Amino acid sequence: xxxxxxxxxxxxxxxxxxxxxxxxxxxxxxxxxxxxxxxxxxxxxxxxxxxxxxxxxxxxxxxxxxxxxxxxxxxxxxxxxxxxxxxxxxxxxxxxxxxxxxxxxxxxxxxxxxxxxxxxxxxxx
Numbered sequence: 001x002x003x004x005x006x007x008x009x010x011x012x013x014x015x016x017x018x019x020x021x022x023x024x025x026x027x028x029x030x031x032x033x034x035x036x037x038x039x040x041x042x043x044x045x046x047x048x049x050x051x052x053x054x055x056x057x058x059x060x061x062x063x064x065x066x067x068x069x070x071x072x073x074x075x076x077x078x079x080x081x082x083x084x085x086x087x088x089x090x091x092x093x094x095x096x097x098x099x100x101x102x103x104x105x106x107x108x109x110x111x112x113x114x115x116x117x118x119x120x121x122x123x124x125x
Contacts, residue, residue, distance in 0.1 A: 002027040002098045002114045009094060009119030016086050016123070022079040022096030022116055029077040030054065033102035035112060036070060036081045038092035038121075045109050048094070049081060052102045059105065063089075086123045093118040 008020040020036070035050040049060045049070035058070055069082040079096050097112035104111075 002029065002032060004096050004098060004114055004116035006094065006096050006116040006119040009121045011122045011124065012086055014087055014123055014125050017082070017084045018086065018121060020081040020083070020094055020119060024077045024079065024098070030074040032098040032100065034072060034079045035097045035099065035107060037095045037097060037109060039095070040092040045095070047107055047109070050107055051079070057103050088123045088125045090121060091123050092121060094121050
């Protein structure tokens with residue numbers, strides 16, 4: 001298992017930006033594809049973005065395409081999520097997660113075996 005710790009959440013006004021980071025330790029980071037999930041109160045956890053082990057393949061949920069960018073730095077064992085043009089509906093707890101399955105066009109939460117503790121993102125209108 002890889003251990004994951006998120007940071008970078010906070011309160012931002014609509015239209016603003018935040019960058020989330022996820023520091024990995026314990027196992028070889030580049031053995032894993034990575035994902036960012038979010039969960040709003042009363043809603044199911046949803047996949048926001050995912051990236052393959054080498055960063056060559058990414059996917060996004062439709063609601064964040066063109067606004068969010070997932071990236072990774074394998075030398076630093078760190079995953080990122082750059083969030084621009086934030087909207088109140090982006091408010092949620094954001095989690096990073098690791099999976100052995102890379103390069104898929106679809107993932108479910110059950111595909112991910114390691115999770116961080118989450119970081120709160122709140123977007124005010």
